[in-house]
Amino acid sequence: MLSDPSKKYRPVIPFAADYAERTWPTRRLTAAPIWMSTDLRDGNQSLIEPMDSRRKMRFFKQLIAVGLKEIEVAFPSASQTDFDFVRELIDDGHIPADITIEVITQSRPDLIARTFEACAGARRVIVHLYNAIAPAWRRLVFNMTPEQIKQIALDGTAWVREQAARYPDTEWVFQYSPETFSMAEPEFALDVCNAVIDAWQPTPERKMIINLPTTVECTTPNLYADQIEYMHRRLHRREALVLSVHPHNDRGTGVAAAELALLAGADRVEGCLFGNGERTGNVDLVTLALNLYTQGVSPGLDFSDIDAVRQCVEHCNQLPVHPRHPYGGDLVYTAFSGSHQDAIRKGFAQQQDGGFWEVPYLPIDPADLGRTYDAVIRVNSQSGKGGITYLLEQEYGLALPRRLQIEFSRAVQQLTDSSGSEVDAATLYRTFEQEYLQRTTPLKRLHHSVQSGTDGQVAVTVTLALDGQPHTRVGQGDGALAAFIDAVGVPVRVMDFHEHAIGQGASARAACYVELRLGEHGSGFGAGVHSDILTASFDAVLSAVNRQWAAAGQTLPL
Numbered sequence: 001m002l003s004d005p006s007k008k009y010r011p012v013i014p015f016a017a018d019y020a021e022r023t024w025p026t027r028r029l030t031a032a033p034i035w036m037s038t039d040l041r042d043g044n045q046s047l048i049e050p051m052d053s054r055r056k057m058r059f060f061k062q063l064i065a066v067g068l069k070e071i072e073v074a075f076p077s078a079s080q081t082d083f084d085f086v087r088e089l090i091d092d093g094h095i096p097a098d099i100t101i102e103v104i105t106q107s108r109p110d111l112i113a114r115t116f117e118a119c120a121g122a123r124r125v126i127v128h129l130y131n132a133i134a135p136a137w138r139r140l141v142f143n144m145t146p147e148q149i150k151q152i153a154l155d156g157t158a159w160v161r162e163q164a165a166r167y168p169d170t171e172w173v174f175q176y177s178p179e180t181f182s183m184a185e186p187e188f189a190l191d192v193c194n195a196v197i198d199a200w201q202p203t204p205e206r207k208m209i210i211n212l213p214t215t216v217e218c219t220t221p222n223l224y225a226d227q228i229e230y231m232h233r234r235l236h237r238r239e240a241l242v243l244s245v246h247p248h249n250d251r252g253t254g255v256a257a258a259e260l261a262l263l264a265g266a267d268r269v270e271g272c273l274f275g276n277g278e279r280t281g282n283v284d285l286v287t288l289a290l291n292l293y294t295q296g297v298s299p300g301l302d303f304s305d306i307d308a309v310r311q312c313v314e315h316c317n318q319l320p321v322h323p324r325h326p327y328g329g330d331l332v333y334t335a336f337s338g339s340h341q342d343a344i345r346k347g348f349a350q351q352q353d354g355g356f357w358e359v360p361y362l363p364i365d366p367a368d369l370g371r372t373y374d375a376v377i378r379v380n381s382q383s384g385k386g387g388i389t390y391l392l393e394q395e396y397g398l399a400l401p402r403r404l405q406i407e408f409s410r411a412v413q414q415l416t417d418s419s420g421s422e423v424d425a426a427t428l429y430r431t432f433e434q435e436y437l438q439r440t441t442p443l444k445r446l447h448h449s450v451q452s453g454t455d456g457q458v459a460v461t462v463t464l465a466l467d468g469q470p471h472t473r474v475g476q477g478d479g480a481l482a483a484f485i486d487a488v489g490v491p492v493r494v495m496d497f498h499e500h501a502i503g504q505g506a507s508a509r510a511a512c513y514v515e516l517r518l519g520e521h522g523s524g525f526g527a528g529v530h531s532d533i534l535t536a537s538f539d540a541v542l543s544a545v546n547r548q549w550a551a552a553g554q555t556l557p558l
C-alpha cells in the first residue's frame, strides 16, 4: 500500500458546494418502500455459474413466497437461457396476477426488440433501460460527450416506446437508470433524467420509474442521500414518478445508503436477498426489511422461516451466506461470551408474553424468524456460569443455585480450556453427572426407611455401601434430612439447601442441591436427582460428602 494514497486516489465529491437544502437527517423511516428483487438479474450476472432455468424458477417462487411484488427476472437479450426463462414464465402461467416481472436492456434497438419479444403476452412488465453517465464511463467506455450520452438515453426511450406500441395487450411500465449515477455530476444526472421523463411523459396514473444506482459505491451514505434528495426535489413530474434506488456495497455501507436514500425521498429499493450481486453485492433486502421490523415497522416481506429462504438462496446462487450475516447467519443469535449469556438468560427470564421485546444482545426475537432458542447460548472457554446454567436448565430442567453455578462452572472451564472447543448441553450434563450425580464412592446409599415418631422426631435407617461393604446405620433428628445425616455419622453442617421438580405429572422427578461444611474442611455442593424428593436429598448429602472426601485427599474419617 502507498504511504500517501492521495497520489493515486481522490475522493468522489458529488457537489461543488455543500448541499445545504438537505432535510433527510431529521426524518425517520415509518413505512416500508416498494421492494424490487434483482436476484435473477444483477444477482445472477455476478455468479460464477449463472442459474439454469430450474434454479431461476425455484428462486422466483421463493421471492413470491417472501412477498416480493416486483421481480427483475432476466436480461433477455443477453442469452438464450434468459430469453427462454422469461418465455417459460409467461407461456406456462407462472406469474401470479399481483406480480410484475422486470427485464433489463441496453439502449440498442436490436436488444430492445428482443426484450419485448421475450415478454410478449405478459400482463404487466417493467422494461428497464440503462446507460452509464459518469465522467469515467463517458470518456473511457463510450468516448462520447455528455450530450451524446444523453442521446443514448433518449434514443432508448424512443425505441422502448416504439416496441411497446407493438404489444398493446401488455401494460408496459418504463424504468430508466442512469447507471453510475452516484459518480456523475448531479446536474448532469438531473438533466439526463429530466430529458427522459419529458420524452416519456409519465402521468400519476401511468407512472415511470427513475432508478438511481450506486453502481460502484464510492462515497459515504450521507453524500448519496444528498444526491437523492437533490433529484427528488428537482425531477420533472415528481408525482408521476416512482423514485427508486439501487445501492451496491463496495464500501460495506449499502444498507446505510439505502436507508438514508429512503429518508431523502426514495420510494423503492432494488436489491438481492442476503446481498448477492456484483463484487461485494447488491444491497441486502433481508437486512433492510428486518431493520424496519425491529423498529416496529411492518416491512411487507415475510421471513418467518428465514432458514428456508437462506437455504433456497444458497442453493440457487451456489454461494454460502456468511455465519455472521445479519438476521440470517448461523451464528447471529448465538452468544458464547459469559457476560452476554448472563444478560440473555436474565432477559429471557423476565420477558413478558406479549410485551415489548427486551432481551439484551438480541435485537430481534429469533422465534419471529423461525429460529429456535436452542442455539442462542453455546458454551466454550469464553463462557461463564450464566451460559452453563441456561443450557442445563433449558435442556435438562436443572436449576442450579447460584453458588453451585459458580462451583460447577470451574469444572466446565477446565474442560473447555483443555479441549479448546465448544461443549454442548449433553456434554455439560454428562460432566454434571460425573461431578455430582454419580459421586457414590466411598459412600453409596443402598436402601433406607423413614419412621416418624409421635414426639416429632424422625428416625432413618439406612444401609450404605462403604467401599463396597454394606453397613446399616440408624439416625435421629428433627426432620428426615437431619436424621439421615445423623445416620451417616459424618460431622457435617448444612450451609445451603435447594430442591425443585423436573418435569410435571406422574413422571416428574426431584432435583436437590445441598451445600455441606465437613469438619474443618471447606464447604462444597452435592446433588441428587430421584423420583422421590426425600431420596434425592439423601443422595445430595452423600454426593457432597463424597466430593469433600475426595477433595481432602481421602483422609476424612467416614
Ligand SMILES: CC(=O)SCCNC(=O)CCNC(=O)[C@H](O)C(C)(C)COP(=O)(O)OP(=O)(O)OC[C@H]1O[C@@H](n2cnc3c(N)ncnc32)[C@H](O)[C@@H]1OP(=O)(O)O
Residues within 6 Å of the ligand: 042, 045, 075, 077, 078, 079, 105, 106, 107, 108, 130, 131, 132, 141, 142, 152, 179, 215
Ligand atoms: C450495472 C449493470 O449491472 S448493467 C447490466 C450489465 N449486465 C450485463 O452486461 C449482463 C448481460 N450482458 C451481455 O450479455 C452482453 O453485454 C450484451 C449481450 C448485452 C451485449 O453484448 P455485446 O454486444 O457483445 O457487447 P459487450 O458485452 O462487449 O458490451 C459493450 C458494448 O455495449 C455498449 N454499451 C454498454 N452499455 C450500453 C448501454 N447501456 N446502451 C448502449 N450501449 C451500451 C458499449 O459501449 C460497448 O460498445 P462497443 O462494443 O461498441 O464498444
Ligand SMILES: CC(C)C(=O)C(=O)O
Residues within 6 Å of the ligand: 042, 130, 177, 179, 180, 211, 213, 214, 215, 216, 246, 248
Ligand atoms: C443497471 C443498473 C441499475 C445497475 O445494475 C447498476 O447500476 O448497478
